[in-house]
Amino acid sequence: MKKTPYLYTLLAASLLSFSACNSTTSTSASATTDAIASAAQAAAAPELDLAGAKAAYISYCSGCHGEELEAFADRKWKHGSSDEDLFKAIKHGYPDEGMPAFAETFSDEQINGLVAYIQQGIKGIKAYDFGNEKTVEAVQQSEEQQFRLDTVATGLDVPWGMAFLPGGEMLITDRSGKLFRLSKDRKLQQVEGAPKVLAQGQGGMLDVELHPDFAKNNTIYLSYSAVKEEGGQTLSSTAVMRAKLNGTKLSEQKVIFEALPYSRTRHHYGSRLEFDKDGYLYISVGDRGNHDENPQDLARHAGKVHRVKDDGSIPSDNPFVNKQGAVASTFSYGHRNIQGMVLHPQTGQIWTHEHGPRGGDEVNIAEKAKNYGWPIISYGINYNGTVLTELTKKEGMEQPLHYWVPSIGPSGMAFVTGSRYKNWEGDLMVGSLRFQFLSRLKMDGTKVLGEEKLLKNIGRVRDVKMGPDGYLYVAVETPGTIYRLVPVE
Ligand code: HEC
Numbered sequence: 001m002k003k004t005p006y007l008y009t010l011l012a013a014s015l016l017s018f019s020a021c022n023s024t025t026s027t028s029a030s031a032t033t034d035a036i037a038s039a040a041q042a043a044a045a046p047e048l049d050l051a052g053a054k055a056a057y058i059s060y061c062s063g064c065h066g067e068e069l070e071a072f073a074d075r076k077w078k079h080g081s082s083d084e085d086l087f088k089a090i091k092h093g094y095p096d097e098g099m100p101a102f103a104e105t106f107s108d109e110q111i112n113g114l115v116a117y118i119q120q121g122i123k124g125i126k127a128y129d130f131g132n133e134k135t136v137e138a139v140q141q142s143e144e145q146q147f148r149l150d151t152v153a154t155g156l157d158v159p160w161g162m163a164f165l166p167g168g169e170m171l172i173t174d175r176s177g178k179l180f181r182l183s184k185d186r187k188l189q190q191v192e193g194a195p196k197v198l199a200q201g202q203g204g205m206l207d208v209e210l211h212p213d214f215a216k217n218n219t220i221y222l223s224y225s226a227v228k229e230e231g232g233q234t235l236s237s238t239a240v241m242r243a244k245l246n247g248t249k250l251s252e253q254k255v256i257f258e259a260l261p262y263s264r265t266r267h268h269y270g271s272r273l274e275f276d277k278d279g280y281l282y283i284s285v286g287d288r289g290n291h292d293e294n295p296q297d298l299a300r301h302a303g304k305v306h307r308v309k310d311d312g313s314i315p316s317d318n319p320f321v322n323k324q325g326a327v328a329s330t331f332s333y334g335h336r337n338i339q340g341m342v343l344h345p346q347t348g349q350i351w352t353h354e355h356g357p358r359g360g361d362e363v364n365i366a367e368k369a370k371n372y373g374w375p376i377i378s379y380g381i382n383y384n385g386t387v388l389t390e391l392t393k394k395e396g397m398e399q400p401l402h403y404w405v406p407s408i409g410p411s412g413m414a415f416v417t418g419s420r421y422k423n424w425e426g427d428l429m430v431g432s433l434r435f436q437f438l439s440r441l442k443m444d445g446t447k448v449l450g451e452e453k454l455l456k457n458i459g460r461v462r463d464v465k466m467g468p469d470g471y472l473y474v475a476v477e478t479p480g481t482i483y484r485l486v487p488v489e
Contacts (some may be wrong), residue, residue: 017346035300043199053113060105061114064098072122124402128408128435134457138208139488140397142440143452144423149483152473153182156480160427161207161223162465165293171245172475172482175204179222181248192249193243198227198236206238208282208397209273211310218244219310223271223283226255228262235262238271238285242312256312257283257329259301265289266354268302272341272413277348280315282331282366284338284352288314291375295334298326301375304314305352305366307331319369334372334397340413340430341366351431353410356380357388361407362400363428365446373397379405402441409434412463418470420487429472431461438464438474458483462480 063070079085079094090111093101102111139148157425158175165171170182171191179194197204203225211219220244226239240257243250268286275281287294287303295303306329307318316379320326340353350366360380364372377391379400393399404410412431415423428441428448437456442449455461455474463475472485 004118005273009198011111011284014031028330049113050117053110055116055119056106056110060102072118080405083112084113086118088109090114110480119476128437130434130437130456131436132454132457136458139459140454142454145487146489147421147485147487149455150486151481152186152484153180153188153482154479156180156475156482157202158462158477159335159475159480160205160462161209162463162475162482163208163220164465164468165210166468168469170482171208171210171220173222174480175199177205179205179208179250189248191245191248191250193253194256195222195224195239195241195253196227197224198234198266199225200236203236203266203269206269206271207273209275212275212279218246220245221256221273221281223269223273223400225266225269226258226262230262233264234329235264235267236266237262237288238269238283239284240271240273240281240312242310254312257306257308259285259288260327261300263288263290268337270338272338272352274341274343274350274409275310276343276350279310281310282307282341282350283329284335286337286339287374288337291336291408295336295374296371296376298323298330298333301327301329304330305332305341307348331368332366332370332372334370334374334376336378339411342413342415345415345417351413351415351428353413354404355409356403356407359405359407361404361410363398363402363430363441363448364398367398371397372400380402380407401446407434408432408439409460410439411461412465412475414464414466414472416472417466420470421472421485429464431464431474433460433462433477435451436460455483 019242079089089099091103093099137147139146139306141432153172156174159172160175161173165173168184172180172182174180177197179191180188181191182188182306194205204422207223209221211217222241225236226238238259239255241253242256243253265288268288270284270286272284273281283306285302285304294300307315308329309315314321314328318328319326320330335354337355338352342351352366353363355361356378357380361377373394375389377394377397378389379392409432410430411433414429416427416429424440426443428443430439432439436459438454438461440452440454459476459478461474462477465473467473474483
């Protein structure tokens, strides 16, 4: 048999087949005996020594499977995922594939301990396996609220950002490079005069935000991947344009923010836009895939939350204005890739979430001058399964309010306000790109009490916003659709 390199599967698609590959092809006598032994032992000794199993895992398994057990969580099982399958794999190995047998090393009881240790560690992933569940038409049942989906817009590609115009219209960005105005009778019209973008990888037309005084000044803000040719290379970076909106035309366009330096990469642009109660504009910029140089270096824009005035100038009380060499717009740093940012309706603080590497997506409150630790501390590991950092905590670096292992790929963020969804009030809604659902984080102040998964298998959820009509709006990719969640009694 050909030796298979040990590769971790990255695609969400593979996770959907997680339960589908549970069948084991081998029915050898030894497997059956082992299964019985394993079951009998589990029954006889329900209290398995997880601490001992962890120590054994670190010394015998981590070299190939990664120090953090999360490595197992993000993979597609080849030989089945039941306790028996794992038991068999560990005891007899798959020598042809490079998995050694441990029958001589461990007793059955110890192997059961390892099985329990791995199963416990990957529990998270099962919570995201929704099988074929998908409901768009019917009334959606959920823990505390029934609702149905109202389709507000279709025919989009990757709807990335939404902003609500006074009078019931909407602006919608499409990552392909377009800005749309959705009329009250729900027709999409393309807005002219939007910036030129580099619609490659994760780049394109990204977020849209209205000026707090939009009703008076018609001013909007767009974040996007700006493009520049230099030395025969196409480079890009996160930028923000301010413009006036008249019907379906933009005028007085001005680039008020540009992250430096430009880069050859096509990912981790950020870039959510949010105004606070004092009229400052916050801009998230991702690490552009360069975590060694960007997030911890105050002289670079990437891997930060920035805070500017509505014209792009720098507030005098920004934390690093007097620091030699630092980018003056920097508000907080040590971020990886923030694609969710929202003003807390009561406290006025800026809440964010960011993508972890493999595992370790975080929810944070972005506070002035604070360091969120990337890549020095993280609850995730490298995509290839190697250890990125041993540290999850460090003095002088912020701990997340919540983190996800495995990664859900968060995008978009909204607090539930108003009276339409009474039992959800104050909860935090977050879209999942990877597992294609809408997360409702049950909140008590800054504490996350639990998570409910709504809209299972709806598609990659790119944005979620509270509309001025008191309804939640959700932007979903492939096919690009905007839904409104309408409560039903
Ligand atoms: C020398 C490297 C190496 C070591 C050490 C090692 N493994 Fe493996 N393991 C592998 C490879 C290679 C596979 C084959 C699966 C693949 O290619 O995806 C594998 C497969 C497995 C599987 C089956 C996975 C599946 O997809 O069905 C389990 C379970 C497992 N290992 C657990 C362990 C445990 C527990 C230890 C420690 C006691 C351990 N392994 C030690 C390399 C290793």
